[in-house]
Amino acid sequence: MxxxxxxxxxxxxxxxxxxxxxxxxxxxxxxxxxxxxxxxxxxxxxxxxxxxxxxxxxxxxxxxxxxxxxxxxxxxxxxxxxxxxxxxxxxxxxxxxxxxxxxxxxxxxxxxxxAPNFAIGAILLMQFAAQAAKYLPNVEIIELHHDNKKDAPSGTAIKTAELISETRQSLKQGATDEEELLAGARGAEVDGMRIHSVRLPGLVAHQEVIFGAQGEGLTLRHDSYDRxxxxxxxxxxxxxxxxxxxxxxxxxxxx
Amino acid sequence: MxxxxxxxxxxxxxxxxxxxxxxxxxxxxxxxxxxxxxxxxxxxxxxxxxxxxxxxxxxxxxxxxxxxxxxxxxxxxxxxxxxxxxxxxxxxxxxxxxxxxxxxxxxxxxxxxxAPNFAIGAILLMQFAAQAAKYLPNVEIIELHHDNKKDAPSGTAIKTAELISETRQSLKQGATDEEELLAGARGAEVDGMRIHSVRLPGLVAHQEVIFGAQGEGLTLRHDSYDRxxxxxxxxxxxxxxxxxxxxxxxxxxxx
Amino acid sequence: MxxxxxxxxxxxxxxxxxxxxxxxxxxxxxxxxxxxxxxxxxxxxxxxxxxxxxxxxxxxxxxxxxxxxxxxxxxxxxxxxxxxxxxxxxxxxxxxxxxxxxxxxxxxxxxxxxAPNFAIGAILLMQFAAQAAKYLPNVEIIELHHDNKKDAPSGTAIKTAELISETRQSLKQGATDEEELLAGARGAEVDGMRIHSVRLPGLVAHQEVIFGAQGEGLTLRHDSYDRxxxxxxxxxxxxxxxxxxxxxxxxxxxx
Amino acid sequence: MxxxxxxxxxxxxxxxxxxxxxxxxxxxxxxxxxxxxxxxxxxxxxxxxxxxxxxxxxxxxxxxxxxxxxxxxxxxxxxxxxxxxxxxxxxxxxxxxxxxxxxxxxxxxxxxxxAPNFAIGAILLMQFAAQAAKYLPNVEIIELHHDNKKDAPSGTAIKTAELISETRQSLKQGATDEEELLAGARGAEVDGMRIHSVRLPGLVAHQEVIFGAQGEGLTLRHDSYDRxxxxxxxxxxxxxxxxxxxxxxxxxxxx
The missing domain is CATH 3.40.50.720 (NAD(P)-binding Rossmann-like Domain)
Structure with missing residues (x-):
């Protein structure tokens, strides 16, 4: 029925x-x-x-x-x-x-x-990211939005980083003697992770979470085109x- | 200890x-x-x-x-x-x-x-794919390998499709009046899903699982560079x- | 003025x-x-x-x-x-x-x-693809469209393959003893190149041209979201x- | 002969x-x-x-x-x-x-x-990027390397940005009232363009140049796996x- x-x-x-x-x-x-x-x-x-x-x-x-x-x-x-x-x-x-x-x-x-967010793909991405971070603690987030967006990083990227922080061992990533030749190149830092915000016309709302480990990589990407x-x-x-x-x-x- | x-x-x-x-x-x-x-x-x-x-x-x-x-x-x-x-x-x-x-x-x-496969990223990808397919039943798989690989699709792609089949509602994807102008364009079919095999020099072993739904997409990708x-x-x-x-x-x- | x-x-x-x-x-x-x-x-x-x-x-x-x-x-x-x-x-x-x-x-x-097509990005992609194929003859095309699209491959993918054919040395790609375990896995063939057509809800009109050579890859991608x-x-x-x-x-x- | x-x-x-x-x-x-x-x-x-x-x-x-x-x-x-x-x-x-x-x-x-660089794919990417920037002036660069790399951005990314600067109209990108909630989120700036440096184990040397315009995007990516x-x-x-x-x-x- x-x-x-x-x-x-x-x-x-x-x-x-x-x-x-x-x-x-x-x-x-x-x-x-x-x-x-x-x-x-x-x-x-x-x-x-x-x-x-x-x-x-x-x-x-x-x-x-x-x-x-x-x-x-x-x-x-x-x-x-x-x-x-x-x-x-x-x-x-x-x-x-x-x-x-x-x-x-x-x-x-x-x-x-x-529910503040009904996009199943976005919710799944956050869940998967948190789950993967248990085993693959090296991770960076790239979020890409249209260039009218005022704030960076996006709320979703920060939320994703927070969820990841709950499951992964705390870790300061990158080379220990890492050096920015140009300020900001390595992005924003949240608990040792890096977040990068791309802003371009044509884009809608997209997010990539990239995990790296010896000899392999795992990338999770969500594209949101429309409400x-x-x-x-x-x-x-x-x-x-x-x-x-x-x-x-x-x-x-x-x- | x-x-x-x-x-x-x-x-x-x-x-x-x-x-x-x-x-x-x-x-x-x-x-x-x-x-x-x-x-x-x-x-x-x-x-x-x-x-x-x-x-x-x-x-x-x-x-x-x-x-x-x-x-x-x-x-x-x-x-x-x-x-x-x-x-x-x-x-x-x-x-x-x-x-x-x-x-x-x-x-x-x-x-x-x-364990026949110790690559955590590959295992996670398969698990996530099966989990996502519950909610996002429209999915295609693209696997990319070096051009010495003889068989297509890869064993991992077939395994991934089988795992997805266990969780998603059965579904014949694509337009109902879909037509291949060139044979093979729509790839191989496993339970209504499509698998595409790319073979190029330089590639190692990569797999993308792409989910699509109204107004959004979720992509899971694993890159394997080395044993x-x-x-x-x-x-x-x-x-x-x-x-x-x-x-x-x-x-x-x-x- | x-x-x-x-x-x-x-x-x-x-x-x-x-x-x-x-x-x-x-x-x-x-x-x-x-x-x-x-x-x-x-x-x-x-x-x-x-x-x-x-x-x-x-x-x-x-x-x-x-x-x-x-x-x-x-x-x-x-x-x-x-x-x-x-x-x-x-x-x-x-x-x-x-x-x-x-x-x-x-x-x-x-x-x-x-002009039949005014999308500068799409035109540039076709030009670049033809130019790259001179030096990197191993190439495959993946085109991705919404799942209401009836024909596969897309007209743009076929046009791209034809433009590539004009500049690259003719080449039958893939392993010589290549075998499809599932028919269609290796996609459609145009002059030795392969074209793969993905159809999913949520997608608009996208195309990737992937070149591979010893130890490197070059990927050109166009995303069309709106007329x-x-x-x-x-x-x-x-x-x-x-x-x-x-x-x-x-x-x-x-x- | x-x-x-x-x-x-x-x-x-x-x-x-x-x-x-x-x-x-x-x-x-x-x-x-x-x-x-x-x-x-x-x-x-x-x-x-x-x-x-x-x-x-x-x-x-x-x-x-x-x-x-x-x-x-x-x-x-x-x-x-x-x-x-x-x-x-x-x-x-x-x-x-x-x-x-x-x-x-x-x-x-x-x-x-x-030649300081013999990777044809890398050279083509730089040429294409400079050519595309004439028509698509909104562009960001993401370069991704293994996490032993000390400097950021990579020399190739800076070189690419310089080549782009020679052909594109000068432009300060992003929203005029753009604000970084976390310092560095928007990356490094070169002539109004943004460069983002990702460092993860498993990665080798990769670069993406992403162009955006009304309703479309063009992405050029080079992957270098081996000398x-x-x-x-x-x-x-x-x-x-x-x-x-x-x-x-x-x-x-x-x-």
Whole structure:
């Protein structure tokens, strides 16, 4: 039987992508849409609401939420209280709010997912990097982004380095008498590892983690071309939360 | 306290690399060398033997074996019977021999490792590929080798495809109306996946596993430049078998 | 002084991109727009026409044409006759038409460009590949596209192989006793070279040309993410044709 | 008819590689070997000398020189004076010496080559990079070497950046409000371009030059695995110098 899905914030860019993804998957059934900016009464036969309180009577399994930080916490709480397992891509939750929602979900015996990043490839890359670093402690990170990006290194690169640090033996890499003829050549340092940030027009968001050992190399690369990539993570989230009895934070908890 | 190591077959190419690796690691202590072709009585103070039966009195922890298929089974059995945990890189064991050695090791409560491939990077790549395929079922493999290689695809590529097949949903990839204007363009097919074999002078042994999904890509690449790469796997094997009570087959069992 | 530009077919996708590009470049001045589907009289102060014959009085230097195969030949002739150097991205010209337009341009002492591909990076890759093949005759091509692409190999890969064939010594690559354990593993063959076609969701249009020689490798890769990439070629075309006295076919003629 | 070749310094590592390369090429005929450290009188029927003055009577076309900086200048002069076109891989010539040898070669109407780098792939990469930068001014360089390398960036990377600077419009790349959260993330700067140096065990010597433009990217990569790679350049040098009437400096002069 298909999993019954509600999408909150369906008028936004991510909401629209989620709408399309749910419609195209036979294992999912779209039974309600909600957005305060909606003017239509239904879309392709699916009822549209502007106020979430009108959805309490719906018999849905999952509440997909791509709304705004201002309302996401209230929405998630509402979903859990009404028996919908939440799959939330909106950011801005505090640690306290997440803890509270976890407790609430456990009391309701409902699964749930709040995820700051739904790109499965990116999550897998971080996991694999941390795992490989146990055995291959020599590693450098190259992240490549479009040249409008202001900050370097990227948040993902720093996060990746931190995850690697948790599993690898601490190590100051490079030659002991290493010397930069030009400042910055060896990149930024995080716990003895080096991070390099490339910025060029045409690029979108890419990251390489390169491990080296005697006579061999292992390279992990993620290319992100479009936010549409988040949808495979949302799809996975929907199918996993219905099997679970507690909300989790981070898509990696479901892999 | 250092782990006491014997190396059998130390005159061969791999044995020599193992000898060097053990000497350079403070956590390991080389206490004996054996090779029927040895003519010296000791090397750098370490006693050299030509007959393994002369080593029964040695108090060693680990028996590293890079001998020949003809004697490796007997050597491994000998090691277990004399209380040395074997770490064996020689090939040619039958399934029955491996089972028998596992039983013997269990009775002796000794760890052990027989591994056809000691390159940690290659093993990690295969594991990661199988793991990623669960979530990203669209995948192709490109393997690149020097142009003296006779067979295509490589054994590693076929092995990787088989491991991927165990975890991913079966899927015929590519456009449904896909057409080869030139035969072979789309590569070899294994369970709906494609494998491409590149052969060029200068190359050594390389493999890329490329996953694609809506708006993103994940690429795993292993480069093998030299058999010296096996030594990090041998090192790991030595340090792991002393903690275990049964022999395993395949380095992946220790990761 | 700025180069005065007319854009024909400005309502189409490419025409719109050209419109934006011209406006953003201080060295160019947009003085007229034409499109039979236009309903507005002017855009941002630039006059809009629906019939090209109304533009004969304009004092323009360059006629950029992104119309349709049905009218492109007539448009290009019209441009030359009225003193505008044409830069044409529309396809479908016959060899006779191109010859005729070259002759006409020479009589008028006007430069011009008809180009089937305006992506400078793709053109450079093909040129470099042909140049490298003179010295490094062992080469394979990997092209990677989204999995909706029906044909394999891509037209660009075949074109690249043909250009390489013109400069390299003929050579049957790979081991002489090479054997495919799985049919297609070694890819398609063009003049002894191999071409491999990868098809995965998420990919756009990518091509790698890999050269190998004793102890070294040279890899040329082009990534095409968006048709917007054509605009740097159009920009180059506009600035080059005003310096020339004859129309050329192919952007490579201006590099 | 085969080109008759003498190899000076044939007992060294490069000399040995040259010896092997000449023997394997039917278009070349090895007619003399010279090395002060040689003890044999001939090798595979080819006469061996310890003193170059004993070779004046040989009817050779080309003098391949892999000796030492101390004698290379005298050797090259000797070769030219005796009618042998020199192909010299030894370093340490002063600019004055090179000028003098050029003049001498012109008087003798003999070709010749002195080259600090014989890796054709590396030379082609530098040429292509300079050529591409004319049209694609946004570029970054990543060079990757083994972790025993002391200096960063590599000499080749700096040389490549300088060659690029000669052809591209000067440009400060990256976002105007770019900010390094961790110092060094954006790499070293040369004329507005960025260079990143990766150092890992297992790597040999690799360089990537990445160009980005709206919607596209062009990447040039050279991998150097072994000094044996120099031999295709030496081979090319031998075949080119016999067609020429003056000595040149740098393999790029023959491409």
């Amino acid at each position: 298909a999993i019954k899905v509600i999408i909150a914030g369906f008028k936004g860019k991510m909401g629209q992508a989620a709408y399309k993804m749910v419609l195209e998957d036979e294992e999912l059934e779209l039974i309600g849409l909600v957005d305060p900016f909606a003017t239509e009464k239904n879309v392709a036969g699916v009822p549209v609401f502007t106020d979430k309180t009108d959805l309490t009577a719906l018999e849905a399994d999952v509440w997909v939420d791509f709304t705004t930080p201002a309302v996401a916490y209230e929405n998630t709480k509402f979903a859990l209280e009404n028996g919908f397992a939440p799959v939330v891509g909106t950011t801005g939750f505090t640690a306290e709010q997440i803890d509270e929602l976890k407790s609430l979900s456990a009391r309701k015996a409902l699964g749930g997912l709040i 549409i990539s988040f949808m495979s993570g949302v799809n996975l989230g929907i199918k996993e939360v219905v099997k679970r009895q507690q909300l989790v934070y981070g898509l990696e908890q479901l892999l | 250092a782990i006491k190591v014997i190396i059998a077959g130390f005159k061969g190419k791999m044995g020599q690399a193992a000898y060097k690796m053990v000497l350079e690691d403070e956590e390991l202590e080389l206490i004996g060398l054996v090779d029927p072709f040895a003519t010296e009585k000791n090397v750098a103070g370490v006693p050299v033997f030509t007959d393994k039966t002369d080593l029964t009195a040695l108090e060693a922890d680990v028996w590293v074996d890079f001998t020949t298929p003809a004697v490796a089974y007997e050597n491994t059995k000998f090691a277990l019977e004399n209380g040395f945990a074997p770490v064996v890189g020689t090939t040619g064991f039958t399934a029955e021999q491996i089972d028998e050695l596992k039983s013997l090791s269990a009775r002796k409560a000794l760890g052990g490792l027989i 010296i790469s096996f030594m990090s796997g041998v090192n790991l094997g030595i340090k792991e078998v002393v903690k275990r009570q049964q022999l395993v087959y395949g380095l992946e069992q220790l990761l | 700025a180069i005065k530009v007319i854009i024909a077919g400005f309502k189409g996708k490419m025409g719109q991109a050209a419109y934006k590009m011209v406006l953003e470049d201080e060295e160019l001045e947009l003085i007229g727009l034409v499109d039979p589907f236009a309903t507005e009289k002017n855009v941002a102060g630039v006059p809009v026409f629906t019939d090209k014959t109304d533009l004969t009085a304009l004092e323009a230097d360059v006629w950029v044409d992104f119309t349709t195969p049905a009218v492109a030949y007539e448009n290009t002739k019209f441009a030359l006759e009225n003193g505008f150097a044409p830069v044409v991205g529309t396809t479908g010209f016959t060899a006779e038409q191109i010859d005729e337009l070259k002759s006409l341009s020479a009589r008028k002492a006007l430069g011009g460009l008809i 917007i990439s054509f605009m740097s070629g159009v920009n180059l075309g506009i600035k080059e044709v005003v310096k020339r006295q004859q129309l050329v076919y192919g952007l490579e003629q201006l590099l | 085969a080109i008759k070749v003498i190899i000076a310094g044939f007992k060294g590592k490069m000399g040995q590689a040259a010896y092997k390369m000449v023997l394997e090429d039917e278009e070349l005929e090895l007619i003399g070997l010279v090395d002060p450290f040689a003890t044999e009188k001939n090798v595979a029927g080819v006469p061996v000398f310890t003193d170059k003055t004993d070779l004046t009577a040989l009817e050779a076309d080309v003098w391949v020189d892999f000796t030492t900086p101390a004698v290379a200048y005298e050797n090259t002069k000797f070769a030219l004076e005796n009618g042998f076109a020199p192909v010299v891989g030894t370093t340490g010539f002063t600019a004055e010496q090179i000028d003098e040898l050029k003049s001498l070669s012109a008087r003798k109407a003999l070709g010749g080559l002195i 044996i790679s120099f031999m295709s350049g030496v081979n090319l040098g031998i075949k080119e110098v016999v067609k020429r009437q003056q000595l040149v400096y740098g393999l790029e002069q023959l491409l």
